[in-house]
Amino acid sequence: METSLVIYSIIASLIGVFIAMLASAIPGLHIYNVIALTMLLAFAAADIFAALHPIVLTGFMLGMVVGFSMLFTVSSQYFQPNDESFRSIMLPHERFLLEGRAHEAVMLGALGSLIAIFIITLFFPLIPSFFATVRLLVQPHGYWLVGMVMFFILMTEWPKDHGVGKTGWQKFWDGWVQLLMGYFTFIVAGILGMFVFYRTIVPVENAFQSLMPLFVGLFAVPSQIMTFMTKVKVPKQHICESVESAPHDVMRGTASGFLAGLFAALVPGMTPGPALLCTGHLTVTSGERQFLIGGGVGRVLYYVGALMLFFMPGVFMRRGGAAINISLFFVPETPEQFFLISGIIALTGAVSFLLIGWFSKACAYLVEKIDYNWFSALGCVILIILTIQITHWQGFVLLSVATALGLVPNMWHSRRLNLLAVLMVPVSLNMSGAGPAVARFFGFY
Amino acid sequence: MSNQDNFEIDTQVAAEEAVDLNIPEKCPSCGRENTERRKRCAYCCTLTPPRERITLRAMNLSTIVLFIAALVYFVIAVTLSPQYTPVSGLGESMNFQHVRILAKVRYISEFKDKYQKRSTIQLELEDSKSGGGDDYEGRIKLKAEGEVARELKEKGLMPARGDVVDVSATLFAGKGYRTLSLGTAELLKVVDKASEAAVVETDVKSLIEKPESFKNKKVKIKEAVIKAKRGKLVLEVSGPDDAAGTLVIFGVDPSGYKEGQKISASGLFVYYERGGYWELKITEDESDSIVVLN
Numbered sequence: 001m002e003t004s005l006v007i008y009s010i011i012a013s014l015i016g017v018f019i020a021m022l023a024s025a026i027p028g029l030h031i032y033n034v035i036a037l038t039m040l041l042a043f044a045a046a047d048i049f050a051a052l053h054p055i056v057l058t059g060f061m062l063g064m065v066v067g068f069s070m071l072f073t074v075s076s077q078y079f080q081p082n083d084e085s086f087r088s089i090m091l092p093h094e095r096f097l098l099e100g101r102a103h104e105a106v107m108l109g110a111l112g113s114l115i116a117i118f119i120i121t122l123f124f125p126l127i128p129s130f131f132a133t134v135r136l137l138v139q140p141h142g143y144w145l146v147g148m149v150m151f152f153i154l155m156t157e158w159p160k161d162h163g164v165g166k167t168g169w170q171k172f173w174d175g176w177v178q179l180l181m182g183y184f185t186f187i188v189a190g191i192l193g194m195f196v197f198y199r200t201i202v203p204v205e206n207a208f209q210s211l212m213p214l215f216v217g218l219f220a221v222p223s224q225i226m227t228f229m230t231k232v233k234v235p236k237q238h239i240c241e242s243v244e245s246a247p248h249d250v251m252r253g254t255a256s257g258f259l260a261g262l263f264a265a266l267v268p269g270m271t272p273g274p275a276l277l278c279t280g281h282l283t284v285t286s287g288e289r290q291f292l293i294g295g296g297v298g299r300v301l302y303y304v305g306a307l308m309l310f311f312m313p314g315v316f317m318r319r320g321g322a323a324i325n326i327s328l329f330f331v332p333e334t335p336e337q338f339f340l341i342s343g344i345i346a347l348t349g350a351v352s353f354l355l356i357g358w359f360s361k362a363c364a365y366l367v368e369k370i371d372y373n374w375f376s377a378l379g380c381v382i383l384i385i386l387t388i389q390i391t392h393w394q395g396f397v398l399l400s401v402a403t404a405l406g407l408v409p410n411m412w413h414s415r416r417l418n419l420l421a422v423l424m425v426p427v428s429l430n431m432s433g434a435g436p437a438v439a440r441f442f443g444f445y
Numbered sequence: 446m447s448n449q450d451n452f453e454i455d456t457q458v459a460a461e462e463a464v465d466l467n468i469p470e471k472c473p474s475c476g477r478e479n480t481e482r483r484k485r486c487a488y489c490c491t492l493t494p495p496r497e498r499i500t501l502r503a504m505n506l507s508t509i510v511l512f513i514a515a516l517v518y519f520v521i522a523v524t525l526s527p528q529y530t531p532v533s534g535l536g537e538s539m540n541f542q543h544v545r546i547l548a549k550v551r552y553i554s555e556f557k558d559k560y561q562k563r564s565t566i567q568l569e570l571e572d573s574k575s576g577g578g579d580d581y582e583g584r585i586k587l588k589a590e591g592e593v594a595r596e597l598k599e600k601g602l603m604p605a606r607g608d609v610v611d612v613s614a615t616l617f618a619g620k621g622y623r624t625l626s627l628g629t630a631e632l633l634k635v636v637d638k639a640s641e642a643a644v645v646e647t648d649v650k651s652l653i654e655k656p657e658s659f660k661n662k663k664v665k666i667k668e669a670v671i672k673a674k675r676g677k678l679v680l681e682v683s684g685p686d687d688a689a690g691t692l693v694i695f696g697v698d699p700s701g702y703k704e705g706q707k708i709s710a711s712g713l714f715v716y717y718e719r720g721g722y723w724e725l726k727i728t729e730d731e732s733d734s735i736v737v738l739n
Contacts (some may be wrong), residue, residue, distance in 0.1 A: 001522050010519070054629060099489050100475050107501060114504060121514050238476030242498040244491040313543070331628035333543045336522045343518030350511035357501060369613040 001336040004439040006343075009059035012052075012299045013344045014406065016063020021359060024066075026073040027079045027227075028220035028379040029386075032321035034068070035061060036209045036390050039325055054330040055337060059344050062307065065322045066348040069303035070113045071359055073295075077102050077109075078363040080227045081234055092288035102367075106360040107243050108289055110353060112296020114374055115254050116261065118307050119297075124312070125342055131266075131315045138266050143431035146269045146424050150186075153274055153417055157182040182414035188405055189218070190425030190440060196284030197435070198444040199427040201394040211423070213395040216383050218404025218419045224380040225403075226410050228373055237364040245289055252291030256283040260294070261301020265319060269427025272298040273417055289428065304345060311341040468493050527611065530691075532572045533582040533627075537618050544625070547573045547636070550604045551584065551713075555594070566594040566603070570625075573609050576686045588613060589627040596630035605640025607663060644711060649684035649692050652714060656723045664725065665711035666692075668738060674699035680711070693717075696727035697735055707738040 023034045038061070077093050096105035124131075138145070163175030192214065196202075202210040236306075259282065260275035276298050279285075285294055303322070309315050310323040311332040318327055332338070387395050402422075409416045429435040439445035472479045472486035472493055479486055479493060486493055529547045530539075548570035558565045565588055572583040589597050597603050604610050613632040614625040627633055644663045652659055652666070669682035672691050680694040680702065694710055695717070702708070711734050712727040727734045 001525070003523050006519055006523055053631060055631075066473050101489060101491075104491075107504070111499070114507065117511060121511065121518075139693075147461060238474070240474055240476075241502070242473050242495065242500040244474060244497055245499045246492075246497060316543075331630060333615075333632060334527070334545060336527070337523050338517045339525065340522040341521060343515045346511045346518060347515035350508040350515070353508055353511075354505060357505070 013063030017067035020067030116300035222406035257297025265306035
């Protein structure tokens with residue numbers, strides 16, 4: 001491979017990290033939304049992008065994915081607090097923020113991300129045949145694996161609280177509402193997913209982004225709305241120089257995150273959230289630190305590890321939005337490209353990690369000076385504009401429906417994990433071959 | 446011993462332990478006061494002794510390993526010698542595999558689909574080290590279709606006949622067929638350009654008398670006379686003095702020529718094993734290969 005091509009790819013990947021950092025400042029914005037916008041720009045300015053070698057553009061995309069997968073939780077950590085009324089669904093992130101330890105939470109997640117980058121760049125290249133074999137083994141069993149995960153999610157939604165109320169009916173309702181709303185969310189999200197998979201209303205020229213309004217509506221916009229409703233004063237944040245992390249915390253967090261990341265990377269329809277729920281039980285993970293480290297490992301392995309499998313000789317597995325978008329203009333084929341990609345991941349991973357500390361300090365400063373609601377408002381507006389720009393008014397309709405559904409878990413304190421049925425149900429049904437029959441039953445096909 | 450005494454002893458032990466463990470006066474996690482130097486912060490419950498914690502500086506330093514790994518990978522990417530598969534080794538067992546070959550371009554053709562929209566460029570390649578001739582095992586067709594074909598032409602990446610090319614492509618091989626499919630235009634690179642100087646000017650006599658010295662070379666016969674026309678693709682020519690015998694020129698439609706006509710011809714000089722004779726091979730796209738002299 002020409003040295004100039006390697007240098008251009010490195011520069012492009014570092015620009016990608018920089019753009020990812022800017023995008024990460026907006027809570028709720030997902031990297032795939034930014035990539036979708038980049039693809040639209042690439043189509044609009046085809047002449048300019050055609051002048052770039054595909055691998056240079058790939059380096060740029062890779063920089064964005066690596067940078068974003070490591071940085072995007074930082075702004076959410078600082079700018080999306082929840083108050084006491086949402087304690088039951090609060091993740092450790094919010095607790096750390098309210099205790100003035102957001103920087104520590106960020107750095108624990110970053111530690112997990114760093115471990116994942118080490119695994120991906122130093123360990124993955126040694127075992128391509130392992131991934132090729134696992135891929136062959138998993139491929140015919142994907143549908144029931146996802147099915148079992150869905151079953152597990154539904155099982156673990158079982159009432160965790162006793163009912164409170166004056167009358168027997170009130171106690172009954174209070175005890176069961178969380179479960180019912182969880183199941184309601186799961187079923188409706190599944191039907192919505194089937195609708196989008198079989199009869200999306202997104203215009204055909206932008207159909208490659210038909211899931212975007214769903215994810216923005218189900219997850220990002222409700223989070224911003226809940227932040228608006230939250231009345232909490234964020235305390236002054238302490239910038240720590242070290243984090244508490246016993247070896248067993250690191251080991252257990254890494255084990256759960258590693259398994260979850262691999263599971264999500266290898267099985268279609270799987271994302272790190274449900275995968276972590278399963279592997280957390282498997283590895284008997286407990287405590288906030290293990291959760292944060294595991295989340296960091298799983299997240300990066302899913303976004304970056306899955307993308308690396310796309311370039312791995314003998315595997316060439318196309319999983320995740322980034323790989324799908326890159327495959328529109330680049331087909332990886334040679335070992336030199338794989339080594340270049342591995343180098344870019346190592347470099348951008350290291351640079352992104354070094355940026356996390358600075359980025360977190362900047363966010364800690366900003367959350368003291370500026371009301372976090374402004375960030376939520378900005379994020380919400382950008383997300384809606386992006387969705388309309390990419391998927392037109394039809395996408396906005398989908399986004400509105402998804403937002404209404406996305407608010408249900410927040411209002412009734414059930415888990416947001418159920419919303420992922422939007423992806424798991426159609427993917428599992430389609431892999432099993434039952435998808436068309438179910439879609440026909442609902443009149444979508 | 447009274448309870449008060451016990452308490453004093455415990456406090457003293459705790460104070461000594463605090464010094465040993467180097468516990469700071471402020472919680473390193475939340476920053477609140479820890480004047481009693483407790484092992485766990487009274488506010489956020491985190492462990493305060495430095496040995497229970499990982500410093501951010503240590504984490505930052507560990508990225509050096511990643512920078513070194515990145516450098517190593519970049520060096521490998523630049524210096525890695527490509528592993529070429531010989532064309533004769535591309536078999537059924539490698540179906541759907543991405544392969545990389547180093548080959549010489551024998552022929553180039555282009556055709557469009559029945560709607561005249563989607564074009565396909567087809568290259569016949571042979572092992573760069575192959576002796577050419579009729580070594581069919583050492584040849585394979587490479588197809589660049591649609592967008593890839595367009596890019597090959599627009600980006601000026603099209604090779605010429607005789608060029609040695611480095612190709613990374615997907616192999617489709619089954620019983621009785623094998624083809625390579627090019628995924629992106631950039632994966633076809635010319636590594637050795639065939640120069641015009643490679644064409645050897647000679648005459649019919651030299652070709653007939655010393656065929657081995659012209660084997661698989663592109664030759665140009667300055668002057669020859671058409672002696673006979675055979676079938677749809679063969680011309681038989683001799684030298685102007687008609688002394689050394691006749692030579693077969695294959696690949697030309699004889700209907701456009703007359704017996705006795707003087708021509709100049711250029712093409713690939715190969716040994717046709719099945720027929721057991723030497724011939725000058727010309728392809729359809731070489732329209733200027735035969736020039737009528739009278």
